[in-house]
Amino acid sequence: METNEKKQVVLSAIQPTGTPTLGNYLGALKNWKNMADDYECYYAVADLHSITVRPEPAQLRRKTLEMYAFLLAIGLDPEKNTVFVQSHVSAHAQLGWILNCYTQFGEAARMTQFKDKSEKHPENVNVGLFAYPMLMAADILLYQANYVPIGVDQKQHLEITRNIADRFNGLYGETFTLPEPFIGKTGAKIMSLQEPTKKMSKSDTNVKAFISVLDDTDTIVHKIKSAVTDSEARVHYAQGKDGVNNLMTIYSCCTGKDFAEIEKEFDGKGYGDFKAAVAQAVVAELAPVRDEFNRLIADKSYLNACMEAGAQKAARVANRTLRKAMKRVGFYQL
Ligand code: TYM
Numbered sequence: 608m609e610t611n612e613k614k615q616v617v618l619s620a621i622q623p624t625g626t627p628t629l630g631n632y633l634g635a636l637k638n639w640k641n642m643a644d645d646y647e648c649y650y651a652v653a654d655l656h657s658i659t660v661r662p663e664p665a666q667l668r669r670k671t672l673e674m675y676a677f678l679l680a681i682g683l684d685p686e687k688n689t690v691f692v693q694s695h696v697s698a699h700a701q702l703g704w705i706l707n708c709y710t711q712f713g714e715a716a717r718m719t720q721f722k723d724k725s726e727k728h729p730e731n732v733n734v735g736l737f738a739y740p741m742l743m744a745a746d747i748l749l750y751q752a753n754y755v756p757i758g759v760d761q762k763q764h765l766e767i768t769r770n771i772a773d774r775f776n777g778l779y780g781e782t783f784t785l786p787e788p789f790i791g792k793t794g795a796k797i798m799s800l801q802e803p804t805k806k807m808s809k810s811d812t813n814v815k816a817f818i819s820v821l822d823d824t825d826t827i828v829h830k831i832k833s834a835v836t837d838s839e840a841r842v843h844y845a846q847g848k849d850g851v852n853n854l855m856t857i858y859s860c861c862t863g864k865d866f867a868e869i870e871k872e873f874d875g876k877g878y879g880d881f882k883a884a885v886a887q888a889v890v891a892e893l894a895p896v897r898d899e900f901n902r903l904i905a906d907k908s909y910l911n912a913c914m915e916a917g918a919q920k921a922a923r924v925a926n927r928t929l930r931k932a933m934k935r936v937g938f939y940q941l
Contacts, residue, residue, distance in 0.1 A: 616784075617642050618752035620651035620693065620743075623667065623674040624660065625809035629818040629889065630797035632681070632896075633860040634758030638791055640682045642756060648688040649750045649921060650678055655693050655700060655742060659735040660728070673900075676910055677820065680900040689924075691917035693746065698925035702745035703738065705932060709775050710741050710767070719763060744768035749925040751784040759796040760806060762788055779935035783928070794860040800834040803849035821897055824890050831886040842873035842881045851878075854885050861888035 619639055621631060639650055652674045654667065662670070671692060678690050693699050715721070718740055725732045743764050747755055748771075755765055765788040772783040799805045799816040807817045815830055822830070836850040844852050844866045855869050858881075864872070873881045903910060934940060 614645070614647040615753040616649070616750055617646040617754045617756065617789075618649040618651070618747050618750045618786075619756050620653040620656075620746055621674060621678075622653045622657040623670040624657050624662070625670070626673070626819040626821050627677055628797075628807050628809045628820070629857065629893070630758065630807035631809065632820055632893070633794035633797055633857065634791065635756055636678075636681050637794070637860070638756040638789060639678075642754070642789070643683055643688050646754065648683075649752070649924070650683060650688055650690050651746060651921070652678070652692045653743075653746070655703075656739060659724075659733060659739055661731065672907070672910060673904060675914060676900055676903040677896070679903055679910075679913065680896050682899075685913040685917060689917055689920045690913065691921040692914055695914065695918035696749075696922045696925050698749055698922065698929040699742065699745050702749055702925075702929050702932060703742035705936060706741040706744050706748075706771050706775075707738055709778075710771055714767060714770065715740060718767065720760070740764045740767045741771065744771050747786050748772055748783040749928045750921075751928060752786045753784060754789040755786050756789040756791075758806075759790060762790065775932070775935075782932055782935055791860075793856050797857060798849060798853040800830055800850075800853070803835055803853045818889060818893075820893055821900065822893070823897075824894070827890050827893070828883075828886040831882050831889065834882065836878050840877050842876070842878070843870050854881065858885045858888055861885075861892045 617639075619635060621627065621635065627636065639648070642648060652671055654671050657667065657670075675690070675692060679685060683690055715737055721737060721739065724736055743761075744767065747765075747768050755761075757765065765786065769785050772785050776782055776785075797807045799807050799811060799813075800818070801813055801816040805816075809817060809819070811817050815833055818827055818830055831854070834850060834854060836854070837848055839848070842851060842855070844855050855866055858869055859865060873884075
């Protein structure tokens with residue numbers, strides 16, 4: 608790429624609601640890292656989004672710092688990428704409000720994540736949960752992102768982002784770049800190890816259902832050993848073999864082998880051998896992240912300095928877009 612050629616922009620974010628899982632890692636974070644050299648990247652800890660489930664304040668503070676440390680631990684260079692905390696850049700909340708006013712109630716009400724979360728937590732169906740996709744749209748549009756690396760579960764939010772941006776551009780002239788989702792070919796939906804028709808989630812109450820990026824070797828081996836499979840005892844990818852398909856996907860993401868190669872490798876072998884190999888591949892993938900996380904989390908002043916610099920870099924870009932959008936809408940400018 609020529610030096611004067613402007614790189615395309617990538618933005619993504621993750622909520623600090625728990626320790627990231629193998630699903631977050633393979634579905635999104637690994638792609639964040641892979642895109643870091645070729646794109647101008649903005650990566651955020653989405654703490655504003657996470658208060659929709661009202662976390663305990665001390666916990667939110669701690670998880671935000673931890674998630675930030677994770678982002679550096681997966682290998683994102685804070686000098687090359689802009690890694691920041693969403694609430695440190697006030698433009699997100701400001702543009703989020705504006706975009707609420709360009710979104711129809713009906714289209715927001717169709718979001719499956721809103722419907723799922725409302726059903727799961729009927730005691731706290733707050734307006735923030737409803738406005739969640741418009742804040743996410745603000746995150747993306749503020750940086751004029753071309754690509755957004757995400758897992759499959761966020762695809763609908765990308766679609767509504769494009770619709771809102773397109774509507775705004777239609778009313779006021781080109782203001783926002785329309786973003787494309789970037790969804791990996793494998794790993795975009797890693798399933799629960801215990802109920803492989805459900806996605807792996809960091810908020811699952813059954814800890815055996817997910818692998819956390821911080822799990823130690825024994826825990827990973829144990830969780831994969833007890834992963835639900837089937838009685839066929841043959842490693843191949845097929846409809847109805849959700850558990851095995853999921854383990855094959857995980858193995859494929861960690862080793863780079865495709866499904867045909869994996870089927871050949873385990874031809875004539877049982878699930879015991881297969882699970883041992885999957886566990887070993889996951890351990891090899893996550894151990895360096897865990898070690899780097901443990902090193903970084905002990906250095907709070909370094910993390911704070913990176914956060915501060917990240918927020919300043921992000922705010923410069925975000926404020927430019929916010930000012931442009933506000934001017935278009937007709938806010939009185941001083
Ligand atoms: P969050 O925090 O739930 O998840 C972060 C990323 O991980 C992906 N992911 C998965 N991928 C594969 N398999 C799984 N089991 C799995 N579980 C989660 C998610 O798709 C996501 O890419 N709303 C977002 C955070 C956000 C955001 C944004 C994302 C806020 N603003 C702007 C992109 C752009 C969320 O809750 O992700």
